[in-house]
Amino acid sequence: MNFQFILFTVSALASQTLGLDNGLARTPPMGWLSWERFRCRTDCKMYPNSCINEKLYMDMADRLSEDGYLRAGYKYVNIDDCWATLQRDPKTLRLVPDPVRFPSGLKKLADYVHSKGLKLGIYGDMGTKTCGGYPGSKFTMELDAQTFAEWGIDSFKMDGCYSTTKDFSVAYPIMEFFLNKTGRPILFSCSWPAYMQSSDPDYKLIAKHCNIWRNYNDITDSWDSVKTIIKYYGDDKYNFSAVAGPGNFNDPDMIIVGNTGLSYQQWQVQMAMWAMMAAPLFLSEDLRTITPEARTLIQNPGVIAINQDRLGIMGKRVWQSGNIEAWIRPVTPVGSYAVAVLNLNDGGAQSGFNMTLVTLGVKGQDAYNLSEVFSGKALGKYTVSTNFPIFIDTNSVLLLKYTKLDRILKW
Numbered sequence: 001m002n003f004q005f006i007l008f009t010v011s012a013l014a015s016q017t018l019g020l021d022n023g024l025a026r027t028p029p030m031g032w033l034s035w036e037r038f039r040c041r042t043d044c045k046m047y048p049n050s051c052i053n054e055k056l057y058m059d060m061a062d063r064l065s066e067d068g069y070l071r072a073g074y075k076y077v078n079i080d081d082c083w084a085t086l087q088r089d090p091k092t093l094r095l096v097p098d099p100v101r102f103p104s105g106l107k108k109l110a111d112y113v114h115s116k117g118l119k120l121g122i123y124g125d126m127g128t129k130t131c132g133g134y135p136g137s138k139f140t141m142e143l144d145a146q147t148f149a150e151w152g153i154d155s156f157k158m159d160g161c162y163s164t165t166k167d168f169s170v171a172y173p174i175m176e177f178f179l180n181k182t183g184r185p186i187l188f189s190c191s192w193p194a195y196m197q198s199s200d201p202d203y204k205l206i207a208k209h210c211n212i213w214r215n216y217n218d219i220t221d222s223w224d225s226v227k228t229i230i231k232y233y234g235d236d237k238y239n240f241s242a243v244a245g246p247g248n249f250n251d252p253d254m255i256i257v258g259n260t261g262l263s264y265q266q267w268q269v270q271m272a273m274w275a276m277m278a279a280p281l282f283l284s285e286d287l288r289t290i291t292p293e294a295r296t297l298i299q300n301p302g303v304i305a306i307n308q309d310r311l312g313i314m315g316k317r318v319w320q321s322g323n324i325e326a327w328i329r330p331v332t333p334v335g336s337y338a339v340a341v342l343n344l345n346d347g348g349a350q351s352g353f354n355m356t357l358v359t360l361g362v363k364g365q366d367a368y369n370l371s372e373v374f375s376g377k378a379l380g381k382y383t384v385s386t387n388f389p390i391f392i393d394t395n396s397v398l399l400l401k402y403t404k405l406d407r408i409l410k411w
């Protein structure tokens with residue numbers, strides 16, 4: 001064992017004893033979420049196939065279960081904002097799904113989703129309104145938690161609009177308490193630190209009450225957006241990597257692979273880096289029209305295995321040279337590593353250089369099988385100091401896995 005690994009392990013163990021433990025999100029949750037692609041579109045006359053209605057979520061449930069996603073691990077179908085009526089029920093004060101867009105009601109939708117072996121997630125807000133102006137949960141947290149449980153909801157994302165960040169450390173724990181009291185396991189996704197980027201969020205407290213938490217700006221379908229998220233997670237200001245572990249994960253936002261904003265290489269960068277960051281994988285694209293190429297990438301077993309590694313340790317950026325950087329993440333079997341080398345140059349030809357695990361802070365006598373993760377190609381046996389020649393194109397990633405071998409190699 002080397003210093004770096006001990007450091008990683010200690011932080012993972014710390015979060016295991018301190019974080020929310022409701023049995024959920026032992027590895028980063030995977031599924032689908034409507035927001036990036038479908039936003040708050042409510043005009044179903046003009047856009048019958050892309051408005052927020054029950055058909056959209058049923059269609060995605062069909063695609064997840066029939067097109068290989070569920071088998072690959074994607075099981076949450078998550079509703080985002082704009083599903084409710086603008087007023088609560090005047091008598092019961094309960095949230096009401098829009099009767100025109102969700103005519104069957106959410107219990108029926110949950111039954112449908114469950115019949116496919118999937119889980120249903122929903123969205124709300126801790127303030128007086130959601131970001132889209134729908135009713136918030138500020139004065140109705142217990143009732144809303146009960147309502148969600150009665151409908152058969154499996155995950156709840158609580159946003160932070162129409163509120164003040166001062167209330168967060170009180171309101172999020174209260175909602176967690178009421179979700180727990182329903183007796184139904186409901187994954188709790190908090191937007192807490194996303195609103196506190198310049199004020200040192202209390203990540204230990206966040207992990208104590210949330211399974212996942214949106215950290216940093218919402219993703220948009222652009223390379224700039226993906227790059228700034230990777231930079232924020234690489235900078236790791238306030239050491240938020242330290243609180244990630246089974247049950248508790250930083251959420252850098254949705255997967256946009258299959259949409260129109262990125263090249264294939266940039267799609268690979270997103271998949272690779274979300275695996276390195278132990279990030280939830282919530283797809284936000286139209287699975288009815290996605291290309292086979294994007295689908296295959298989203299379901300790549302090697303990348304998913306790194307993302308879902310049971311140690312749950314978040315990778316860190318440990319090396320930078322100009323616009324080229326390397327990240328490392330300890331994975332199983334214990335003593336193994338995933339390594340991502342990113343070329344963020346915007347112009348020029350391929351860059352070539354040698355890299356070793358020593359460069360990335362790993363010491364010791366272990367030997368490893370090296371493989372390229374996207375293709376699964378075996379690259380041979382390596383020690384910590386064996387040079388690995390890297391040739392990497394601009395706007396691209398090389399994702400490697402160093403699998404520890406049982407015995408020290410005799411050379």
Ligand SMILES: *[C@@H]1O[C@H](CO)[C@@H](O)[C@H](O)[C@H]1NC(C)=O
Pocket residue numbers: 021022023179180181182183184185186
């Ligand atoms: C409620 O909290 C307790 C204590 O952390 C935990 O053991 C239990 O699994 C939780 N139940 C639910 C339904 O979240």
Ligand SMILES: *[C@@H]1O[C@H](CO)[C@@H](O)[C@H](O)[C@H]1NC(C)=O
Pocket residue numbers: 237238239
């Ligand atoms: C983060 O951790 C590093 C050491 O790993 C330490 O030097 C630094 O002070 C920590 N920063 C914060 C904000 O806790």
Ligand SMILES: *[C@@H]1O[C@H](CO)[C@@H](O)[C@H](O)[C@H]1NC(C)=O
Pocket residue numbers: 352353354387389
């Ligand atoms: C990389 O290392 C090999 C030997 O392991 C050496 O032949 C080669 O010149 C090195 N390349 C660079 C760019 O340093």
Ligand SMILES: *[C@@H]1O[C@H](CO)[C@@H](O)[C@H](O)[C@H]1NC(C)=O
Pocket residue numbers: 369378403404405406
């Ligand atoms: C290492 O790679 C060799 C050759 O590909 C393979 O036969 C062996 O099973 C691998 N060992 C481990 C522990 O992955």
